[in-house]
Amino acid sequence: MSEPSTSAPLLRLRGASFGYGERVVVTGVDLEVHRGERVALLGSNGSGKTTLLRGVLGLAARTGGTVEVGGEPAPSRRSRRRTGYVPQGMSVGGGIPTTVREVVATGRLPLRRPWRPAGRADHAAVHRALEAVDMADHAREDVTELSGGQQRRVLIARALAAEPDLLVLDEPLAGVDAASAGALAGTLAALADHEVTILVVTHEVGPLADVVDRALVLSHGRLVHDGPLVPGLLGASDDLDPAAATATTRRAEGQADGADPLRHQHVHHRDEVEGRAGRGWVDHPDTRPVAVGADEHPERHRA
Amino acid sequence: MPEVLQYGFMVRALVAALLVGLAAPAVGVFLVQRRLSLIGDGMGHVALTGVALGLLTGRAPVAVALVVTVVAAVGVELLRRYGRAGGDVVLAVLFYGGIAGGVVLVARADGSAATLNTYLFGAITTTSAQDLRVFGVLAAVVLLATLGLGRRLAAVSSDEEHARASGLPVTGLNVLLAVLTAVTVVLSMRVVGLLLISALMILPVAVAQQTCRSFRTTTAAAMVVGVATSVVGVVTSYYGDTPSGGTIVLYLIALFVVAAAGSALLRAARHRGHRRSARAAGAGAAAGPDVSVARSGGPASSDPGGTAVSSSPSLLAPGSSPREGA
Numbered sequence: 001m002s003e004p005s006t007s008a009p010l011l012r013l014r015g016a017s018f019g020y021g022e023r024v025v026v027t028g029v030d031l032e033v034h035r036g037e038r039v040a041l042l043g044s045n046g047s048g049k050t051t052l053l054r055g056v057l058g059l060a061a062r063t064g065g066t067v068e069v070g071g072e073p074a075p076s077r078r079s080r081r082r083t084g085y086v087p088q089g090m091s092v093g094g095g096i097p098t099t100v101r102e103v104v105a106t107g108r109l110p111l112r113r114p115w116r117p118a119g120r121a122d123h124a125a126v127h128r129a130l131e132a133v134d135m136a137d138h139a140r141e142d143v144t145e146l147s148g149g150q151q152r153r154v155l156i157a158r159a160l161a162a163e164p165d166l167l168v169l170d171e172p173l174a175g176v177d178a179a180s181a182g183a184l185a186g187t188l189a190a191l192a193d194h195e196v197t198i199l200v201v202t203h204e205v206g207p208l209a210d211v212v213d214r215a216l217v218l219s220h221g222r223l224v225h226d227g228p229l230v231p232g233l234l235g236a237s238d239d240l241d242p243a244a245a246t247a248t249t250r251r252a253e254g255q256a257d258g259a260d261p262l263r264h265q266h267v268h269h270r271d272e273v274e275g276r277a278g279r280g281w282v283d284h285p286d287t288r289p290v291a292v293g294a295d296e297h298p299e300r301h302r303a
Numbered sequence: 304m305p306e307v308l309q310y311g312f313m314v315r316a317l318v319a320a321l322l323v324g325l326a327a328p329a330v331g332v333f334l335v336q337r338r339l340s341l342i343g344d345g346m347g348h349v350a351l352t353g354v355a356l357g358l359l360t361g362r363a364p365v366a367v368a369l370v371v372t373v374v375a376a377v378g379v380e381l382l383r384r385y386g387r388a389g390g391d392v393v394l395a396v397l398f399y400g401g402i403a404g405g406v407v408l409v410a411r412a413d414g415s416a417a418t419l420n421t422y423l424f425g426a427i428t429t430t431s432a433q434d435l436r437v438f439g440v441l442a443a444v445v446l447l448a449t450l451g452l453g454r455r456l457a458a459v460s461s462d463e464e465h466a467r468a469s470g471l472p473v474t475g476l477n478v479l480l481a482v483l484t485a486v487t488v489v490l491s492m493r494v495v496g497l498l499l500i501s502a503l504m505i506l507p508v509a510v511a512q513q514t515c516r517s518f519r520t521t522t523a524a525a526m527v528v529g530v531a532t533s534v535v536g537v538v539t540s541y542y543g544d545t546p547s548g549g550t551i552v553l554y555l556i557a558l559f560v561v562a563a564a565g566s567a568l569l570r571a572a573r574h575r576g577h578r579r580s581a582r583a584a585g586a587g588a589a590a591g592p593d594v595s596v597a598r599s600g601g602p603a604s605s606d607p608g609g610t611a612v613s614s615s616p617s618l619l620a621p622g623s624s625p626r627e628g629a
Contacts, residue, residue, distance in 0.1 A: 057468040058467075058468065059464060077470050080468060080470035081470050083468070084469075085465060095336050095338055095512070096335055096457075096508070096512065096522075097512065097515050097516045097517060097518065097520075097521055098517065099518070105454070106454065106461075106462075106465075106466075109454055109455055109466075109471060110469045110471055114451070114452060114455065115451045140517075142516045142517075162469065
């Protein structure tokens with residue numbers, strides 16, 4: 001991995017605000033993401049994390065501040081091509097049968113000239129992307145016949161086919177069963193090992209705890225934490241106002257190397273929730289959402 | 304030489320059917336993908352206003368209908384993109400606005416009801432050499448655009464937000480598809496009539512959908528079905544003395560029923576095969592492992608290969624990025 005502290009930031013936001021029409025959802029965010037980093041953008045529902053992601057992608061309007069990708073103002077045609085976007089849901093396969101390869105190949109379109117057929121480099125990039133998510137054997141299958149986890153990996157491959165510098169994922173584990181979530185996390189960990197910079201938006205850390213090395217927490221449209229992924233982040237973000245951001249970060253950093261007194265309780269509770277619902281524990285109203293230690297994660301799959 | 308080919312008007316009719324049979328499904332496949340199967344009908348209604356305007360002003364109805372429909376198509380797409388109306392509301396405006404405009408304008412154009420019928424229900428045997436030249440140009444434009452930019456149109460049709468985020472010119476491609484739809488409607492109105500236009504764009508795709516597994520083969524199969532049913536429908540209408548439009552559409556419906564029934568039977572047979580092999584496998588296995596499979600959520604069946612992560616070292620291999628050459 002490159003040295004994050006010395007290299008120029010791949011993504012830089014300075015006082016960035018985003019919204020829809022008159023409504024400002026995210027306000028005054030300063031952050032930098034460096035090459036090779038694996039960053040989780042956390043927050044409860046309505047915290048503005050998806051709006052922030054959409055703002056970076058140019059899908060939500062920027063109402064203030066600046067956004068740069070690779071040192072250049074974004075969104076621009078160039079910045080869009082450097083950013084691979086993995087949306088939350090599989091919207092492909094609307095009405096027409098579409099193979100996995102066809103879906104992944106659409107990721108190359110922005111790099112190809114119109115009217116020109118796909119070249120050798122395009123085919124090779126599609127094949128590499130399929131292999132990277134372990135879907136090469138399914139290339140000829142109809143994408144609508146795949147499981148939810150497999151479809152999510154197809155979407156990751158579509159983003160990778162453009163060979164982006166930054167991979168942005170929106171809730172990659174949402175609606176995926178525990179086993180597939182573990183496999184997806186393993187796929188992302190393998191990508192991270194190949195120096196793909198990852199920014200993942202999620203409301204449940206789950207198996208991603210092993211993948212990310214830094215957490216950003218949004219609350220009420222403001223960035224309230226930027227530091228290590230530690231227990232208590234999501235629970236704290238619900239009640240935090242921006243003035244408390246420093247205290248939260250300090251507390252979180254203090255816990256990073258120490259034992260979490262609530263950890264065993266959380267794991268126990270999470271198991272109960274998963275046993276009933278078969279999915280993430282952060283959503284549960286009685287659960288205090290924290291990131292558990294990697295060594296205690298039952299669904300962990302590393303390459 | 305078959306009798307049907309001994310008459311110039313029938314040869315022209317068959318060529319027109321061939322052109323429409325190729326072009327209509329080539330556009331329709333994107334409409335089905337966007338779940339906008341009825342937009343062609345809306346455009347057909349607008350084309351009615353164009354035809355009526357042509358009859359009223361004494362200008363060529365096809366040319367006036369083309370201009371009116373293309374303008375409406377672009378307007379609707381921009382309204383959908385920048386306005387606050389939903390897609391179905393815009394469609395309703397097209398339907399009612401087109402019919403109302405056509406009715407009012409036709410009432411003002413005396414003695415043209417019979418002519419109007421040829422556009423409403425199709426009159427392919429009245430295709431003139433001049434019509435054929437216009438149809439040829441329109442079909443060529445549609446086929447060039449859909450085949451040359453098909454991947455982009457498909458990408459926008461299936462996932463507009465991703466297409467926008469990745470830098471594709473989404474609005475431009477949507478406007479292009481709207482214009483191509485309008486052109487196809489005008490091209491088809493003499494063959495199947497304005498009231499059945501959508502059928503020729505959608506039904507061949509619906510037939511192909513039943514048997515194909517990829518976008519590419521579905522498109523190709525839909526075009527083959529479109530050409531075959533159009534040509535056979537025109538020949539049948541000659542010998543059976545039936546309206547060409549209705550005959551073609553009835554052939555398409557029959558094909559769709561056969562394809563859908565065949566596909567359902569095939570799926571049922573496959574399902575039975577899977578269950579049989581699963582039972583056979585279950586009989587040979589010990590009772591114990593079932594418990595652990597159920598407990599683990601069945602990763603092997605729901606996500607085969609999911610836990611194996613490729614370590615492909617060449618994912619971002621230096622020098623392989625086309626961006627460098629772009």
